[in-house]
Amino acid sequence: MIRSSEPADVSEGVRKLIAKAGEFMQEKQGVVTDYGTPCHPSCIVYMGGGAEQHGVLQKDIGHVWGGNAEYIRFYQMELSGEDVSLRGADGAALSEEEIHAETDEMFSQTDIFSSMNRLNLFFILDTSYIENAESFEIWYKSVVAAKRLFATVSRTALILLLNESINQRSAAKSCRQFLKKYWEENNKHLYDSVFILSSRLSSGASFTPKPGEVCRDHNLLADIILLANTSGPELQPRVGTLYGGGVAFITAAYSSMQKPTEGIAKLILSRIFEYLEEEKEKLKNTSLGEEELLSALEVSPTKFGIFEDFYKSAIAPALPDGDCLNYLPVQSAAALSKIQGMSFDELNRETLGSWENFYHENFLQVSKEIFEGGDGQEAFKNRLKKQLFGKVKYPRLMDGIKDKICEDVFKNICRAYQQNSGSAKALRSAGIRLREKAVSALKPAYKSALEEARSGAQEYESCFESVYGEFAKVKSVGKAGVFQALEAYYSKIADNLFRAYIFENAGQENRFLYIKSGDFAQEILDYIFSLFKEIVEANRSILSQSLYNGLRAANINAGELIENELVSGIRDKIRFSSNFAFPDPAAQIYMFSSNAALVEWLNKSRGNIVASPDYFSSGRQDLIEMILIYRCDANLL
Amino acid sequence: MTVKFRSVDDNHYVMNVSVSESGPGQALKWEGRGASHFAIIKGRYGQNLDLAEEGLQEKIAGALESGKFAPGKQVKLDGALGAYLMPYAEYIQKNAKYDIPTQSSSYAVFSCSHVGDDYVFFVPNRACNYQINISAAADVRVSPLKTGFFKKLSGYTIEIAFDEKVYSDGVFYYTVSRSACKYPVTAAMLNKKLYVAAEPKVFSADSGIEIRSAN
Numbered sequence: 001m002i003r004s005s006e007p008a009d010v011s012e013g014v015r016k017l018i019a020k021a022g023e024f025m026q027e028k029q030g031v032v033t034d035y036g037t038p039c040h041p042s043c044i045v046y047m048g049g050g051a052e053q054h055g056v057l058q059k060d061i062g063h064v065w066g067g068n069a070e071y072i073r074f075y076q077m078e079l080s081g082e083d084v085s086l087r088g089a090d091g092a093a094l095s096e097e098e099i100h101a102e103t104d105e106m107f108s109q110t111d112i113f114s115s116m117n118r119l120n121l122f123f124i125l126d127t128s129y130i131e132n133a134e135s136f137e138i139w140y141k142s143v144v145a146a147k148r149l150f151a152t153v154s155r156t157a158l159i160l161l162l163n164e165s166i167n168q169r170s171a172a173k174s175c176r177q178f179l180k181k182y183w184e185e186n187n188k189h190l191y192d193s194v195f196i197l198s199s200r201l202s203s204g205a206s207f208t209p210k211p212g213e214v215c216r217d218h219n220l221l222a223d224i225i226l227l228a229n230t231s232g233p234e235l236q237p238r239v240g241t242l243y244g245g246g247v248a249f250i251t252a253a254y255s256s257m258q259k260p261t262e263g264i265a266k267l268i269l270s271r272i273f274e275y276l277e278e279e280k281e282k283l284k285n286t287s288l289g290e291e292e293l294l295s296a297l298e299v300s301p302t303k304f305g306i307f308e309d310f311y312k313s314a315i316a317p318a319l320p321d322g323d324c325l326n327y328l329p330v331q332s333a334a335a336l337s338k339i340q341g342m343s344f345d346e347l348n349r350e351t352l353g354s355w356e357n358f359y360h361e362n363f364l365q366v367s368k369e370i371f372e373g374g375d376g377q378e379a380f381k382n383r384l385k386k387q388l389f390g391k392v393k394y395p396r397l398m399d400g401i402k403d404k405i406c407e408d409v410f411k412n413i414c415r416a417y418q419q420n421s422g423s424a425k426a427l428r429s430a431g432i433r434l435r436e437k438a439v440s441a442l443k444p445a446y447k448s449a450l451e452e453a454r455s456g457a458q459e460y461e462s463c464f465e466s467v468y469g470e471f472a473k474v475k476s477v478g479k480a481g482v483f484q485a486l487e488a489y490y491s492k493i494a495d496n497l498f499r500a501y502i503f504e505n506a507g508q509e510n511r512f513l514y515i516k517s518g519d520f521a522q523e524i525l526d527y528i529f530s531l532f533k534e535i536v537e538a539n540r541s542i543l544s545q546s547l548y549n550g551l552r553a554a555n556i557n558a559g560e561l562i563e564n565e566l567v568s569g570i571r572d573k574i575r576f577s578s579n580f581a582f583p584d585p586a587a588q589i590y591m592f593s594s595n596a597a598l599v600e601w602l603n604k605s606r607g608n609i610v611a612s613p614d615y616f617s618s619g620r621q622d623l624i625e626m627i628l629i630y631r632c633d634a635n636l637l
Numbered sequence: 638m639t640v641k642f643r644s645v646d647d648n649h650y651v652m653n654v655s656v657s658e659s660g661p662g663q664a665l666k667w668e669g670r671g672a673s674h675f676a677i678i679k680g681r682y683g684q685n686l687d688l689a690e691e692g693l694q695e696k697i698a699g700a701l702e703s704g705k706f707a708p709g710k711q712v713k714l715d716g717a718l719g720a721y722l723m724p725y726a727e728y729i730q731k732n733a734k735y736d737i738p739t740q741s742s743s744y745a746v747f748s749c750s751h752v753g754d755d756y757v758f759f760v761p762n763r764a765c766n767y768q769i770n771i772s773a774a775a776d777v778r779v780s781p782l783k784t785g786f787f788k789k790l791s792g793y794t795i796e797i798a799f800d801e802k803v804y805s806d807g808v809f810y811y812t813v814s815r816s817a818c819k820y821p822v823t824a825a826m827l828n829k830k831l832y833v834a835a836e837p838k839v840f841s842a843d844s845g846i847e848i849r850s851a852n
Contacts, residue, residue, distance in 0.1 A: 320818050327813045328820060329795065329831040333782055336792050336834050352831070357807050357821035 010463075013525045014470040021269055021532050022262030028536055029261065029544050029622045035066035036617065039231045040155075041106035041113050042120040044074040045086070045146065047139050048129040050161075051076040060222030064230065064618050071112045073102055077123075077146060079138060084145040099149050107152075114231040119154040121147070122225055123191070126161040128209065133174035140178065143190050155243065158191040159224065162198035164577070165208040172198075180637035183248040193242060194249045195224060196576055202253070203572035220254040220575065223591060223627055227616060241587040241629045248634035251576040252627050253585075257565045259547040259622035260483035260490075265532070266475045267487070267494040272531050273468050275502065276512050280461070283395035283513070290405045294412060296391040297384065304413050306387055307439055310380055315438065318366045322427050329354050344429035359430050367438045377445040384449035385456065389515035397457035401450045410446055414439055456515060463520040482547075485561055489554035497539045504538075546621035548598045562605045566626045570609070574628070578636040585609055585628040591618040592625065638754045640698040642688060645759045651675065651748045652765040657734070664734040665744055665769070672725060672748035674708060676758060677735055679719040679744055682845020686745035686768050688760045693718075701756055708751070717742075722749065740803035741773040741845025775799040775809065776851040777839045782832070792834045798851065801827040808846065811837035 044054070054074050062069040075086040075094070086094050094102075107116055123143060130136045140158070147154055160179075164172045179196075183189065197220060200206040228242045242250065288296065298305045325339050328351045335350055347355045370376040388397060401409075417436040512527045536543055545553070551561065574582060588610040590602055594617040602613070609628065618625065643649075649671040656663050669675060676697070678686050688694055696714045700706035706714075708722045723735060737744065745768040748759040761767040776798040782791065797809060801824040809822035813835035820837070841848050 320816070324816050324818045326834050327816050327818070327837075329811075329822075329826060329833050329837075331829075331831060333792060333832050336832055352825035352829070353806065353823040354821055354826060357823060358818070361807070361821060362818055 010466050010470050010521050011474075013521055014467060014474055017471075017525050017529055018262060018266060018269065018474060020529060021265035024533060025261040025265045025536060025543060026622070028540050029259070035068065035619055036064045036226070037114055037231045038065055038068055038072065038112065039115050039229050040118055040120045041103070041109070041116065042072050042122065042225075042229055043103075043150070044072060044122045044124060044225070045077050046075070047077050047123055047125040047142070048079075049076075050124060050126045050129070051087075057222055057225075060219045061226060063219075063222075063620055064226050066619075068112050071106065071109055073106065077142070079142055082138075082142075082145065084142050084149060086146075086149065096149060096151075100151060103150055103152060117153070119150055119152050120229050121150065121154050121156045122228075123156065123158045124161065124221075125158060126163065127172050127175050128161075128163040128168055130171045130175060132171060133178050136171070136175045136178055140182070141190060156191045157193040157195060157228065157243070158189070159195045159197065159221065160249075161221075162196055162200075162576075163209055164198050164200040164206060167208075176637045179249065180634045183634040183637075188245055189248075193228075195242075196249045196251050197221065198251075198576045200577040201572060202574035202577055202582065203569075204577060205572075206577075219256070219625065220252060220627070223254070223618075223625065224252065226618070227589065227627070230616070241631065247631040248637060249632050251574060251630050251632060253570050253574040253630070254625070254627050255566045255570055255573060256623060256625040257482050257547065257562070258624075259550060260486060261622065263483035263487065264490045264494070264543070267491050268498065268532055268535060269471065269528065270475060271494050271498040272528050272535075273471055275498065276464070276510075276528075277468065279510055280393075280395045280464070280513060283393050285399065286396050287399040288392065288396055288401055288405070290408050292392075293401060293405060293409050296388060297409070297413075298387070298391075299409070299413055299416065301412075302416050304416050304439070306383055307380075307413070307435075307442070310383060311435060311438065314370055314376060314379065315367050315434070318370065319434075320362050324358075324362070325355075325427060328358065340425065340427075342426055344426045344433075347426040355426065359433075363430050363434050364437060367434055368441070371438050371441040377442065377448075380442055381445040381449045381452070384446060385453050388449065388453040389456065391514075392453075393510075393513035394457040394460050394515050395513070397453045398461060400454040406447065406450055410443060413446070460515050460520045460524075464524050467521060467524050482561070482565060485556050486550055486554050489550065493542060497535055497542065501535050501538060544621075546593065546595070547624060548592070548595055548601070548621075562602065562624075566624070567609065570626070570628060574630060576630075576632070576636070578632075580633075580636045582630050582636070583632065586631045587627075587629040588613040589616055589627045589629070590614070590624065591616045591620075591627065592623065593617060593619050593621045598624075638702055639756070640701055641755070641757045642694055642760050643757055645748065645761045645765065649748045649750065649757075649759040650765060651746045651759075651761060651767050654744065654746050654767055654769045656737075656769060656771055662736055662739055663771075664736045665746065666734055667746050667767075668733075669728070669746070669748055671750070672759075673751045674725060674749040675723045675728060675735075676747040676749045677721045677723060677744060678714075678747070679717075679721075679737075679742055681717045682741040682743055682772065682843055683770055684717070684743050686743055688745075688747060688758060694758075697758070737771070738803050739773060739800055741771060741843050743768060743770045743845075745769075770845065772845045772847060773799075773803075774847040774849050775839075775841065776849050778851040779837060779839075780852070781836075792832055793836050794830050795833055795837050795839070796830050796851075797822060797827050797839065799827050799846075801825075808843050809839055809841050809848070811839045813837055 044057070046054070051074065058069055061072070075088060076091070078085050078087065086099060088094050103119065106113070110116070123146070125139055127136070130139065143156055143158070147156065160175065162172050162175065179194065199209050224242070322340070325347070328339060328347070330336055330339065330350050331352070339347065342350060344355070414436070417432070417439050512524070516523050571582070588608065590613055592598060599615050602608070651667050651669045651672070654665060654667040657666050665677065678693075680686050686693070696718070697706065697720065700712055700714055700720065706712045706720060706722060708724050709727070711719065711721050713719050721735070747761065747767065750757040750759075778796045780794050782793060795811070799809075804824045804827060806823040807821040810819040811822065811833070812819055813833065815835050822839070839848050
């Protein structure tokens with residue numbers, strides 16, 4: 001058995017490699033330098049459930065607000081009859097005083113929030129947790145008590161995540177009916193704004209979310225909060241579409257174009273695989289000769305270092321020390337002081353054979369137990385195998401070592417220990433004799449090591465082929481959309497970067513060709529990822545190019561692409577479904593990192609739905625989002 | 638040739654094996670009946686020489702069939718295990734005795750009937766006292782070296798009195814308090830005065846040989 005641990009699942013390993021590579025590229029996309037500032041102190045309140053998903057929302061908000069996002073409080077709201085209570089980020093119930101203290105603290109952060117004239121409260125209610133109209137009504141009305149808890153001027157928004165999957169459709173219908181009835185009776189809501197984002201789209205298409213996941217799959221929920229509460233001169237017109245009376249509810253359509261970082265990562269990985277394949281193929285059918293094997297095992301005419309290391313660690317500690325000779329029996333009192341200066345044979349004569357017996361019992365027997373027992377042979381074999389894997393490129397081990405070379409090299413090893421020890425002092429002589437015996441006893445381990453190096457190399461090769469095959473299968477998935485448009489461009493870049501990397505690193509050992517032993521698949525995947533990281537790091541400035549610059553450099557027809565990716569079919573992507581016609585969108589907002597050229601480019605595109613779209617700096621160079629805001633009448637409910 | 642093993646009966650047995658002084662050495666004695674031969678098996682001190690013991694019957698039968706083991710011939714069966722097939726005539730001639738060396742060992746005597754080509758060994762029960770363990774003793778004298786007039790000597794002398802002809806190297810060994818090693822005693826060292834740098838304490842690996850201090 002070559003492996004010391006369970007092998008990695010190749011398919012799973014390759015998928016993880018691609019995902020890791022994509023994430024790494026995403027991380028290296030570049031530092032956002034134009035983080036936004038939240039306008040008002042804000043709290044996000046999860047009604048009933050869903051607070052466990054807050055991390056995802058906070059991450060999305062953090063893309064725009066950076067560290068400022070951490071100053072936004074979030075709570076889990078609970079009801080007991082008509083009483084309302086809040087739990088904090090750590091899940092602990094908060095007293096009214098504690099809530100006030102937290103609110104006061106936000107209002108003291110003048111360097112974080114640009115306006116302190118009110119508190120923005122975002123109530124998120126996922127109807128997955130709602131059973132019927134009565135329970136929805138209680139939650140809906142709980143905002144009155146909740147506002148009292150915060151005890152400050154506030155603006156409220158209810159973001160209703162409407163789960164209209166088959167199991168929840170009845171509850172969702174009750175919610176819609178309640179909202180319609182309430183609006184028709186009061187011509188206003190208890191909230192300053194009611195957003196509805198449904199799992200059923202305007203096209204009729206729907207998905208079945210798990211509780212708390214109605215809006216998890218994209219950035220829309222975060223975007224609404226960002227648009228409603230980010231400082232900036234362009235804030236007011238936008239906020240006007242998100243708040244304000246006169247409409248029963250607001251909904252939105254969302255589309256985005258993302259730089260295909262995972263696809264680009266796959267292109268670079270492809271080059272790496274191709275390169276490794278070529279490198280190993282060059283070395284096949286070139287098995288080792290005697291001199292090379294001697295050199296790989298570091299055998300000199302007088303020393304075999306690996307054995308010496310092993311002798312020192314495994315045998316020497318078990319042997320008696322030099323002082324033991326002093327207590328051997330001698331034939332005269334005068335000889336007692338001369339023991340250490342005697343040769344092996346002299347000492348044996350002087351001790352009437354006791355020394356030879358002593359040597360046999362305390363030296364030979366000890367080493368025999370170590371080397372002829374399974375553990376010693378196994379440990380030495382593994383040490384030799386490690387040496388071969390570390391010193392010989394694995395394709396050269398795949399054909400095995402010819403028997404004659406194997407024998408000749410072993411003779412060389414033995415010869416290093418066939419020395420005349422006659423004149424050496426007894427203890428040194430004992431060491432020499434012992435090494436000679438021990439090294440001969442290790443022949444089975446030596447032969448096994450060569451054989452296992454061969455089979456290990458073959459297994460490694462087959463593992464690489466399996467990983468490569470799996471990669472080829474997986475890399476073809478997900479080529480549509482923006483990646484399709486950019487593939488040729490990034491393919492060329494990947495090729496150039498890889499060639500440059502190989503050129504710069506020419507002459508350096510290719511670590512892939514040396515087996516480390518253990519889990520081969522994981523070893524190969526780890527090596528490929530490390531090479532990938534080196535290439536990405538070395539070419540960060542090119543690879544972190546923004547999506548817009550990439551599109552331009554690739555000579556993409558931007559208008560067409562934007563129309564295809566962002567605008568085409570957008571009216572089918574409204575996050576609400578109704579038998580009545582939707583009004584025209586109240587706003588069209590593009591979100592991306594500030595880029596005047598891109599604004600100009602988008603303004604010229606034929607994909608604009610409203611006359612003057614808004615532009616919002618999201619800080620993301622790799623993502624262009626588009627949101628359409630719909631302000632809807634009650635009849636759509 | 639057939640070799641058979643049967644339980645003793647009133648007409649075929651050996652019992653009350655004992656040791657007696659015999660001139661300079663010692664001899665085995667026993668009471669036997671109905672045998673044409675006696676099989677004398679020698680083993681290590683304390684070794685179980687029961688014929689029912691696994692392997693011993695096969696070793697005897699194998700040696701007989703190979704011709705190595707025959708009346709009047711000493712044969713080594715395996716390791717320390719030896720055997721002698723004593724014809725009844727010799728038993729009478731030697732006054733119902735079999736001379737043995739002064740050596741720690743075990744002996745068992747079995748009644749054997751040899752007719753034509755066939756051997757029948759009679760397997761005794763414990764009540765027969767067919768086996769005996771013979772111990773030996775070695776006398777050890779350890780003395781500190783005397784301090785010389787001009788020179789201070791440190792160390793000890795050691796003398797082990799034992800018959801080197803029946804001794805195997807390494808059966809005795811000594812230790813010293815300053816070392817964890819065991820120092821083997823060879824046959825050549827017996828009955829001689831030797832010098833050791835620290836006070837030796839002598840042991841026997843053979844439980845049949847008692848180490849006695851002669852100081």
